[in-house]
Amino acid sequence: MGLTDSGEFHQAQRMRELLSEVASRRFMATSHDGLVTVSAVATGQVVGLQIDPRVYRNPNSRALAESILETIDRAIAGATETHLDSLVRVSGVEASTFSELLESATNMVSELMEEVDDLQRRE
Template sequence: MTRPVVDFTARRRASYEKLRDDLREIRARIDDIEATADSPDGLVSVTVVGRGELGELYLDPRIYRTKDSQALAASIVDTFRDAVEQAREQLFDITREYLPPEATPENTDVHTDPFMHQLDRRIEGEV
């Protein structure tokens, strides 16, 4: 006896609907990401949101005590990178359940790997 095609199609549709719902939830959680980093001297503060977009930049007025614009620029860039790294770690935590066990923040593209892994699992029939 063969299995009805409708049963397989209904299961596949339900599986993809769940994946779609999961993606929507993840997107909403990503939109809520906020990470702030401060420079070592406390004169620069950077907040990034979402996937690492600049949300806020604060420069303490004491930065004007020195005229070294290159040092200030480097401090801003370094502080921004620190904040982006914090946001990336939050993004990894959000997508962690959709990744293989061996995934780490260093070897994972958090923007696509979780979804590729889930699709691979679905293709292989694990889910």
């Protein structure tokens, strides 16, 4: 029975789709004062920043900068943590960071796709 017959090909395709979907999901964090909101994805990329106009009522650039950085850190950590556990369960790959998991799973999918290509060439 070939790789494509056993369903591993479909599993590899599903893993690729899942990795892409999870990597693009947004996680939002809001500062403690509610004036800064950051959106991030599990790869660590910040994809959104909102600053409430109320920051102008009491201008303090240092406090605002600290609030933005802290909220960015929380958004990235939240996005990574939220999605890492589900991906570890689905993939069976042990990893302590999203980047590590993404690399391992991508390598696994690439290897499976190469096997499928080899089998299809032989048929």
